Amino acid sequence: MGNQKPAPASRSRFFIVSIIFSILTAASISQAQSEIKLYGQVVDRATGNPVPRALVYLLDLGKYAISDELGAFYFTDIPSGQHQLGVKRIGYSQSLPYAINIDPANPTHVTIPLDTNPITVPGQDITLKKSSEITIISKGNRTIVECSRGELGSIERVVDRLPELELVQSGTQKLLRLRGSQTNAVAIMLDGRIQNSALSSQGDISTIPLNSISKIEITKGGDYKSSGLAGSVNFITGSQIDNDHLQSSAERGSFGFESYSLGLAQRLPARINFDLKDSYNRGDFQFRDPRDSLQSRLNNSTHDLSLFGGVSPSLKNARLDFKGRYFKRNAGVPGPIFQLTPEAISNSLEREIYLIFEKDMGVAYSVSAVGGLSSRDITFNSPQTPTNFVAYKTRFEERARDLKIGLSRKRLLDTYISWRFESLKGFDYIRPASAFGQRKRLLNTIGAGTNIPLPKFVSFIESATINLGLKREAGGNSDIFWGPSGGIRISTNNFGVDFSYSRTRRLPDLTDLFWKEDVFATPNPDLRPEKAQGYETGLDFHSARYGLCDIRLSHYDTRYNDIIIWRRWAGDKYTPVNLSKAEIDGSEISLSYRPFDGPISIFGNGSFIRPLNKETSPVHHNKYLTFRPIGTQNGSIEFTHQQIEIKLSGRHLGRRYITEENTKSLPPVDLLDFRFGYNFNIKSIVLKTGFSVLNLGDKRYEILDRQPEKPREFRFELTLSHFGGLI
Incomplete structure (x- = not known):
């Protein structure tokens, strides 16, 4: 494979890079108009650990955000002045409204501690952190599957509800086909790391620790951060x-x-x-x-x-x-x-x-x-x-x-x-x-x-x-x-x-x-x-x-x-x-x-x-x-x-x-x-x-x-x- 490249291909790549650069410049201008005004973290009061997937909302504005794996959240485009901030999370007591002041010049930071509050019913102990529901969201060429850790059980529960996936049994292996592709055209990942075999280029789902999975990201086709000819499935x-x-x-x-x-x-x-x-x-x-x-x-x-x-x-x-x-x-x-x-x-x-x-x-x-x-x-x-x-x-x-x-x-x-x-x-x-x-x-x-x-x-x-x-x-x-x-x-x-x-x-x-x-x-x-x-x-x-x-x-x-x-x-x-x-x-x-x-x-x-x-x-x-x-x-x-x-x-x-x-x-x-x-x-x-x-x-x-x-x-x-x- 020589180092020389045909001139048309070089011009094509230069054209693509030019487009990306132009869009990023436009994005920078857009970002300047949508700066972060409020950011912070939701934590467990007893342990100090982050609380992911908490609902953080501004009562008077009707805006909300979901905390990430680090318990972090942020808001943009908030008018200056005083606002009321609240937090909800299953398994925790609802926080009292926080009075916050938004400075027009500098972003406001806040840390919100939550107290655990398991829900009980006479004769039964109930923990709402454990749910059998599987949530599926499809937007564009990406599908997100979310579930509580320990509830996925089998990959069939997901495949049966997604038209783009087909489960292929090959001996003891469970392989995925994405929109009619060959099974080796699908990149199988665990926490973003490739799991496909160097021997067959296939990814065996049966070796994935499904009981430890809380989210699946399915990319149909590709994007700048995923692998695979037909797409990828990231556990x-x-x-x-x-x-x-x-x-x-x-x-x-x-x-x-x-x-x-x-x-x-x-x-x-x-x-x-x-x-x-x-x-x-x-x-x-x-x-x-x-x-x-x-x-x-x-x-x-x-x-x-x-x-x-x-x-x-x-x-x-x-x-x-x-x-x-x-x-x-x-x-x-x-x-x-x-x-x-x-x-x-x-x-x-x-x-x-x-x-x-x-x-x-x-x-x-x-x-x-x-x-x-x-x-x-x-x-x-x-x-x-x-x-x-x-x-x-x-x-x-x-x-x-x-x-x-x-x-x-x-x-x-x-x-x-x-x-x-x-x-x-x-x-x-x-x-x-x-x-x-x-x-x-x-x-x-x-x-x-x-x-x-x-x-x-x-x-x-x-x-x-x-x-x-x-x-x-x-x-x-x-x-x-x-x-x-x-x-x-x-x-x-x-x-x-x-x-x-x-x-x-x-x-x-x-x-x-x-x-x-x-x-x-x-x-x-x-x-x-x-x-x-x-x-x-x-x-x-x-x-x-x-x-x-x-x-x-x-x-x-x-x-x-x-x-x-x-x-x-x-x-x-x-x-x-x-x-x-x-x-x-x-x-x-x-x-x-x-x-x-x-x-x-x-x-x-x-x-x-x-x-x-x-x-x-x-x-x-x-x-x-x-x-x-x-x-x-x-x-x-x-x-x-x-x-x-x-x-x-x-x-x-x-x-x-x-x-x-x-x-x-x-x-x-x-x-x-x-x-x-x-x-x-x-x-x-x-x-x-x-x-x-x-x-x-x-x-x-x-x-x-x-x-x-x-x-x-x-x-x-x-x-x-x-x-x-x-x-």
């Missing part, structure tokens, strides 16, 4: 556990399914907390597939041990978290099917440690740093059998180090620089000459973005903002890449409309480039990075007149260049190649409705997608890309009253083509699931029972060719939770 952990608790669960079901887990979430002195979970799943089964062939799956088991913890020292006007994660999996490989045998085993061990630092530097500026170390070891042992004619005994070692430093001026400019070093080392104990060896690469990214408030053109507009960003990616033996992004959003009392644009790329996998040739695969060291650019337009509606109602409609179009697929080229041998072009466009709709704030909740979403190959070859041009459903729709109705929970959910999975020429496909399928639950509360102990029917209609179907899914299943579950922990 954010809470700084502190809301409630100490010990939880044990057991589940049994059809086809020999059994699952057991034990979890502990505990706070220790010096603001130390951890989540520990040990789980075991097994499900050897036998049934007849859609072709009336008898299918057996033996050795279908996983044993996971996960530990996630952190230390959060108390600092003034700053946040410092030391966090660590340990994950170990011993798994069987279900078979027998082609190239898989029940005698095979797969083991993985993941470890990471990292820190998060944030500090306010006066009224306007803040600095941040996130960095750490991570490792992943994967072993696979598969002896030769009648269904597996090539034996394997391999080990791969992944290592990564990263650091990201940010500097922000509130409401004006956010900048950062990051470095990531990753390496992959492979061993082959049967054929040492075919071992992968060791490969390394260093990646560097610089990004900047701004969010500019626009003037309100008409009185009914509540807010109007424009955001712009630009990032520069280098490293990985590839040319420098410039990724502009931007969007605009206009909101009224009930409606919102937005438009967003982004340009992204993804480097080829190390294995695609350097895999040692064998009987099934040939590497391609000449692969080019994948690139994409796309836009989204959206309209949303919110109302509380006849119950809580949220509706969003959106249309998107993403065009890919040099997208990488594995193509058969000699018998059963495959090699990765760059497609010249591909296009994925479609529309989405999502709905949530709770009539009259009653016990019934209705959720629905639909994705209508066209993933097309745009190669010039007539054999492949305008053919559907393989293994992507041509649209999916989900819907559910839930009834929750006191201790009773009833849920009926349905899913439509569109046609999936399994050959590039579209000569063979898997038919659409409609699935229906049912669940009934009953909860018992005895002081600090909660007992949850559940009965589920999966695939209620007993449909025979396949997600992948000749890998049939199970027919109707029955499952029983029992979960016992003790709030208060062990210590």
Whole structure:
């Protein structure tokens, strides 16, 4: 990759930078007219710890703000003089109104202490810090999911309510597909740190400590601070556990399914907390597939041990978290099917440690740093059998180090620089000459973005903002890449409309480039990075007149260049190649409705997608890309009253083509699931029972060719939770 750049590309980049500079200059003028007038922090009176997500409001002006993770808040455009300030937070007593004076020349600072106030009902202890509600907010190309720490439970609760996401089960892994993308095109992050494997470029959701998650940020496409060709999903952990608790669960079901887990979430002195979970799943089964062939799956088991913890020292006007994660999996490989045998085993061990630092530097500026170390070891042992004619005994070692430093001026400019070093080392104990060896690469990214408030053109507009960003990616033996992004959003009392644009790329996998040739695969060291650019337009509606109602409609179009697929080229041998072009466009709709704030909740979403190959070859041009459903729709109705929970959910999975020429496909399928639950509360102990029917209609179907899914299943579950922990 030479250093010379074509002149048109240089002019294009100069033009982009000029636009960003001009907008930032305009933003600086806008900022001068909207300076911070009041700022401060909400703290716990007894401990002095920050109180996040508190509602801070000005009684006489009708303005409000929500405190961040540091308990910090601020207001702009407040007239000079005396005002009344109040604070509310669930689990705390409401503060008395504070009389504050706003100086026209200097910003006013205030610290507001709150007293804890748990709510009690005769015969029961209730803590409102723990809520089963999941809040989803979609604006532009970003979706925010918020929940109390410990309540997320499973990623399915989120995926079922978001049309842009599809959960893909691959062996023991749970992967995410974003708007028809390949699973390796989605960057999976934990507290802003990349979790994708250097071996496959995929991010396994099942290794994420979901019980520690309090927020998920989903970016569709890209922006100046996120990675991923199709977008990113960032899982954010809470700084502190809301409630100490010990939880044990057991589940049994059809086809020999059994699952057991034990979890502990505990706070220790010096603001130390951890989540520990040990789980075991097994499900050897036998049934007849859609072709009336008898299918057996033996050795279908996983044993996971996960530990996630952190230390959060108390600092003034700053946040410092030391966090660590340990994950170990011993798994069987279900078979027998082609190239898989029940005698095979797969083991993985993941470890990471990292820190998060944030500090306010006066009224306007803040600095941040996130960095750490991570490792992943994967072993696979598969002896030769009648269904597996090539034996394997391999080990791969992944290592990564990263650091990201940010500097922000509130409401004006956010900048950062990051470095990531990753390496992959492979061993082959049967054929040492075919071992992968060791490969390394260093990646560097610089990004900047701004969010500019626009003037309100008409009185009914509540807010109007424009955001712009630009990032520069280098490293990985590839040319420098410039990724502009931007969007605009206009909101009224009930409606919102937005438009967003982004340009992204993804480097080829190390294995695609350097895999040692064998009987099934040939590497391609000449692969080019994948690139994409796309836009989204959206309209949303919110109302509380006849119950809580949220509706969003959106249309998107993403065009890919040099997208990488594995193509058969000699018998059963495959090699990765760059497609010249591909296009994925479609529309989405999502709905949530709770009539009259009653016990019934209705959720629905639909994705209508066209993933097309745009190669010039007539054999492949305008053919559907393989293994992507041509649209999916989900819907559910839930009834929750006191201790009773009833849920009926349905899913439509569109046609999936399994050959590039579209000569063979898997038919659409409609699935229906049912669940009934009953909860018992005895002081600090909660007992949850559940009965589920999966695939209620007993449909025979396949997600992948000749890998049939199970027919109707029955499952029983029992979960016992003790709030208060062990210590």
